[in-house]
Amino acid sequence: MAKKAKNVVVDSEKQFDAIRKEFQTFQILNEKGEVVNEDAMPSLSDEELKELMRRMVFTRVLDQRSISLNRQGRLGFYAPTAGQEASQIASHFALEKEDFILPGYRDIPQLVWHGLPLYQAFLYSRGHFHGNQMPEDVNAFSPQIIIGAQYVQAAGVALGLKKRGKKAVAVTYTGDGGTSQGDFYEGINFAGAFKAPAIFIVQNNRFAISTPVEVQTSAETLAQKAVAAGIPGIQVDGMDPLAVYAAVKEARERAINGEGPTLIETLCYRYGPHTMAGDDPTRYRAKELDDEWEAKDPLVRFRNFLQAKGLWSEEEENEVIEKAKEDIKEAIKKADETPKQKVTDLINIMFEEGSWPYNLKEQYEIYKEKESK
Amino acid sequence: MMSTNRIISYAQAINEALKEEMALDDRVILLGEDIGSYGGVFKVTKGLFDEFGKERVIDTPISETGFIGAGVGAAMTGLKPVIEIMWIDFSLVAMDQIINQAAKMAYMSGGQTSVPMVIRTQGGGGRGNGAQHSQSLETLFAHIPGLKVVAPSTPYDAKGLLKSSIREGSPVIFIEHKMLYSQKGEVPEEEYTIPLGKADIKRSGKDVTIVTLSRMVQFSLEAAKELEKEGIDAEVIDLRTLVPLDIETVKESVKKTNRVVVVHEATRSYGWGAEIAARIQEEAFDDLDAPVQRVGAEDVPVPYNLNLEKEMLPQTKDIIQGVKKSLYLQMETV
Ligand SMILES: Cc1ncc(C[n+]2csc(CCOP(=O)(O)OP(=O)(O)O)c2C)c(N)n1
Numbered sequence: 001m002a003k004k005a006k007n008v009v010v011d012s013e014k015q016f017d018a019i020r021k022e023f024q025t026f027q028i029l030n031e032k033g034e035v036v037n038e039d040a041m042p043s044l045s046d047e048e049l050k051e052l053m054r055r056m057v058f059t060r061v062l063d064q065r066s067i068s069l070n071r072q073g074r075l076g077f078y079a080p081t082a083g084q085e086a087s088q089i090a091s092h093f094a095l096e097k098e099d100f101i102l103p104g105y106r107d108i109p110q111l112v113w114h115g116l117p118l119y120q121a122f123l124y125s126r127g128h129f130h131g132n133q134m135p136e137d138v139n140a141f142s143p144q145i146i147i148g149a150q151y152v153q154a155a156g157v158a159l160g161l162k163k164r165g166k167k168a169v170a171v172t173y174t175g176d177g178g179t180s181q182g183d184f185y186e187g188i189n190f191a192g193a194f195k196a197p198a199i200f201i202v203q204n205n206r207f208a209i210s211t212p213v214e215v216q217t218s219a220e221t222l223a224q225k226a227v228a229a230g231i232p233g234i235q236v237d238g239m240d241p242l243a244v245y246a247a248v249k250e251a252r253e254r255a256i257n258g259e260g261p262t263l264i265e266t267l268c269y270r271y272g273p274h275t276m277a278g279d280d281p282t283r284y285r286a287k288e289l290d291d292e293w294e295a296k297d298p299l300v301r302f303r304n305f306l307q308a309k310g311l312w313s314e315e316e317e318n319e320v321i322e323k324a325k326e327d328i329k330e331a332i333k334k335a336d337e338t339p340k341q342k343v344t345d346l347i348n349i350m351f352e353e354g355s356w357p358y359n360l361k362e363q364y365e366i367y368k369e370k371e372s373k
Numbered sequence: 374m375m376s377t378n379r380i381i382s383y384a385q386a387i388n389e390a391l392k393e394e395m396a397l398d399d400r401v402i403l404l405g406e407d408i409g410s411y412g413g414v415f416k417v418t419k420g421l422f423d424e425f426g427k428e429r430v431i432d433t434p435i436s437e438t439g440f441i442g443a444g445v446g447a448a449m450t451g452l453k454p455v456i457e458i459m460w461i462d463f464s465l466v467a468m469d470q471i472i473n474q475a476a477k478m479a480y481m482s483g484g485q486t487s488v489p490m491v492i493r494t495q496g497g498g499g500r501g502n503g504a505q506h507s508q509s510l511e512t513l514f515a516h517i518p519g520l521k522v523v524a525p526s527t528p529y530d531a532k533g534l535l536k537s538s539i540r541e542g543s544p545v546i547f548i549e550h551k552m553l554y555s556q557k558g559e560v561p562e563e564e565y566t567i568p569l570g571k572a573d574i575k576r577s578g579k580d581v582t583i584v585t586l587s588r589m590v591q592f593s594l595e596a597a598k599e600l601e602k603e604g605i606d607a608e609v610i611d612l613r614t615l616v617p618l619d620i621e622t623v624k625e626s627v628k629k630t631n632r633v634v635v636v637h638e639a640t641r642s643y644g645w646g647a648e649i650a651a652r653i654q655e656e657a658f659d660d661l662d663a664p665v666q667r668v669g670a671e672d673v674p675v676p677y678n679l680n681l682e683k684e685m686l687p688q689t690k691d692i693i694q695g696v697k698k699s700l701y702l703q704m705e706t707v
Contacts, residue, residue, distance in 0.1 A: 076501070076677070077503070077677070126677075126678070127501065127503060127676065127677025127678040128678065145503070145505050145506070146462070146463070146466065146505055147435050147463075148435075148466075177434070177435040178435065180434030180435045180436040180439065181435060181436050181437075181438075181466070182436065182438050182439070182466075183466075208406075208435055209406070209407045209411070209414065210407045210409075210410075210411035211406065211407055211411075211432055211434075211435075215432050215433075215434065216434045216435070217434065283410075283411060284410070284411055340680075341676075341678060341681060342681075343671070343673075343681060343684050343685065346673045346674075346676055346681065346685075347671075347673055350673060350674075357672070359641075359642045359672050360672055360673075363671050363672060363673075367671075367684075
């Protein structure tokens with residue numbers, strides 16, 4: 001190796017050491033489900049702890065069923081979620097109903113727990129516009145597919161919440177790959193400049209399609225990117241539901257308090273393929289790495305933790321599994337029964353009534369005529 | 374030596390063009406998301422990483438502005454970047470680097486610098502990929518002085534045109550079609566190139582001229598086959614490149630047929646069909662026996678649902694209808 005540069009003006013090693021020291025992975029439950037950070041334990045009641053577990057189990061079943069429904073051709077676009085339950089569900093668990101979610105394409109579970117009926121989530125997967133129509137009381141955008149775009153929009157949503165004096169936050173999700181986009185930097189910087197109440201969650205599942213996170217950046221953590229925007233950043237063990245919950249809860253308090261946004265990186269893993277559209281993860285991931293991460297599984301960990309407290313049993317888990325299967329069956333049925341969308345529907349939803357460009361009016365009339373036959 | 378009739382896919386043909394040009398000129402580098410050992414999401418760069426290594430086949434962070442901008446810088450200082458934008462829709466993230474920068478650098482440096490860079494990407498619908506993964510945006514680029522725009526329809530054309538594009542001294546937007554990657558066609562073993570700006574008559578006919586490109590060439594050929602059964606003899610012109618535009622070939626054809634139907638997958642309003650129609654009426658008005666017809670997508674985003682997508686995007690039957698209209702023939706109502 002070549003001789004190192006002198007580093008008189010700036011001691012890069014010292015700089016990196018300081019960053020390393022400040023960006024340690026935050027954990028509350030270790031892989032066995034033992035509490036290793038008693039001081040940081042969030043105050044959750046036994047019932048709340050159980051509810052968090054129920055939601056994670058439900059979400060795992062939803063993932064398994066969605067994958068098989070996709071294989072049967074009964075669902076369309078689907079990005080698997082198993083391995084990210086702590087990151088997705090525990091982060092959402094720290095939110096309130098009035099909070100606003102800007103999800104990515106993998107974040108269907110958070111939408112569902114925020115109130116999007118399951119049958120609509122399925123319609124979204126099938127490309128039916130009703131799947132994108134949030135119910136009146138669900139504060140959320142439909143899932144973003146252009147990597148990074150939700151980050152800048154979240155800054156705007158947060159700005160609006162602040163301006164209207166709402167005690168609510170905007171929460172947005174992206175993956176590790178998303179942190180390479182200009183939109184990512186612009187979003188966290190903008191929200192930081194205006195102390196907008198936003199929480200930026202980066203789910204670092206280590207891969208962006210085939211590209212490992214090491215190719216995205218030289219930064220040792222993604223959380224430290226917060227420093228450049230002048231906002232707090234934290235890396236949490238994203239397989240530890242309590243750590244994720246505590247980090248988001250605190251970020252929310254800061255935001256509501258007028259102290260601005262937080263960047264949270266959750267270290268997690270997607271067990272499945274990137275999406276169901278033909279990705280084969282064995283082409284870029286070693287089995288050993290899969291095994292290493294599956295040993296950290298959030299459900300296993302939380303189950304151990306709850307069982308040690310006498311809060312969880314196999315029967316309870318089976319009940320959740322059965323309920324999930326039942327709900328999914330119902331939802332698919334309801335999705336099947338939803339009237340098919342028509343071309344005139346698509347034209348209808350583009351502009352406000354009465355403000356159509358002439359060409360659309362023409363096309364609308366033609367299709368209306370066709371559809372009436 | 375004559376080649377055997379070798380049949381390969383559109384994706385393979387593009388792969389070969391990249392491989393040959395990289396072997397020929399070590400200034401050629403590839404940049405893009407998942408193009409390395411993964412070989413690209415449409416497998417177009419398969420094997421190139423192994424052959425040319427990570428210095429020349431570069432997996433990038435997800436930052437289109439980053440790697441197109443880097444491409445502009447590298448191109449201005451001696452490299453020949455060939456950039457893959459996974460979906461044409463994502464080029465929109467990097468429009469400043471493409472339109473304000475790449476397209477204008479030669480002009481703004483008084484001709485002192487140039488940007489010999491190719492942006493390879495794929496567009497179009499047909500796969501149910503939804504509104505932000507199915508657009509036909511070629512007009513957007515063709516509208517900008519300083520860019521050349523290529524959109525091949527066959528493996529043979531794709532290979533020959535990509536090789537020429539890589540040898541160009543100015544930025545080229547090379548638009549592949551996602552539904553064509555697996556289409557097969559004859560491609561000779563021996564080296565050849567196809568110059569930019571030369572249309573290709575894919576079928577000659579005397580009654581009507583269909584002007585088209587990319588996937589719509591196939592649809593137009595199918596339409597021509599159907600029309601033949603009714604005694605209508607259509608000529609199908611594949612423009613192959615929008616910039617430069619080979620309007621001469623179109624005008625020659627109009628002299629013979631006196632009727633034109635322009636077919637593109639892009640939305641009809643403000644599409645490049647309007648440009649062709651305008652050029653014909655400016656330069657060949659006296660040869661026309663009927664107004665120029667345009668067949669294009671309806672003016673709504675491309676639906677995700679496959680059935681609806683078919684409704685919105687031009688189909689063979691729409692082309693047939695357009696042709697009949699230009700011939701003032703009674704159409705059955707659809
Ligand atoms: C602007 C843009 N560029 C590229 C893509 C193609 N693409 C879709 S998902 C993906 C990987 C995203 O990885 P990451 O952000 O880590 O999220 P993950 O899928 O791992 O949840 C890419 C490159 C896109 N959708 N949008």
